[in-house]
Amino acid sequence: MRLLRWIIPVLLLGLAACGPTKKSVFPPAVNIQQLVVLPNGQWQLTMRIQNNSYASMKFTALDGQLQIAELVPVRLHKNFELDIPELAGDVVRIDVLPTTPMRQALQAIADKGSAGSLAYHVSGSATAKPEQESKPRSFDFNGNDWISAVPGIANTYR
Known part of the structure; x- marks a missing residue:
C-alpha cells in the first residue's frame, strides 16, 4: 500500500511532463526597411517586423x-494581419x-x-498572438537606425 502511495504521484508527474513544451516568446524588432516620398508629400514606410520568438x-x-x-x-x-514564423521577418506598409x-x-x-544619412528612432507596441496562446498581447519595441538615399532611385531611402 505504501508503494502505491508513492508510485501514483510519480506517475502523475511523469504524465504531466509529457505535455507540449512551451516555446519562448520575445518582443519583436521593428525598423524601417524603406521610405518612399510619395508625390502628395506623404511618406510610405515599409516597416520590417522581425519575430525574435521561438514560436x-x-x-x-x-x-x-x-x-x-x-x-x-x-x-x-496600422491594423493588419500578418503571420510571421519563428525567427523570421516580414514587412507592412504604413503611410505617414x-x-x-x-x-x-x-x-x-x-x-x-549613400554618403548622407539621417538618424531615426521608432518606438511603440506591436499586437501579436503567439501560436500557443489563446489571446493576443502587446509587445513593446524600440529601435534606432539610419536611413540614406538609394542611388539611382529618386525619392527612396533605406
Whole structure:
C-alpha cells in the first residue's frame, strides 16, 4: 500500500511532463526597411517586423511613433494581419504625413546618396498572438537606425 502511495504521484508527474513544451516568446524588432516620398508629400514606410520568438506569431497592429533626428515625432499606426514564423521577418506598409522639419531634414540628404544619412528612432507596441496562446498581447519595441538615399532611385531611402 505504501508503494502505491508513492508510485501514483510519480506517475502523475511523469504524465504531466509529457505535455507540449512551451516555446519562448520575445518582443519583436521593428525598423524601417524603406521610405518612399510619395508625390502628395506623404511618406510610405515599409516597416520590417522581425519575430525574435521561438514560436510563430500572428501580428495584427503596430502603434507607435517615428522620430527623425531630434525632431518632433509623428504617429505610426496600422491594423493588419500578418503571420510571421519563428525567427523570421516580414514587412507592412504604413503611410505617414511628415512634419515640415522632417521633410527638410530628408531633403538635406537627398542629393548625397549613400554618403548622407539621417538618424531615426521608432518606438511603440506591436499586437501579436503567439501560436500557443489563446489571446493576443502587446509587445513593446524600440529601435534606432539610419536611413540614406538609394542611388539611382529618386525619392527612396533605406
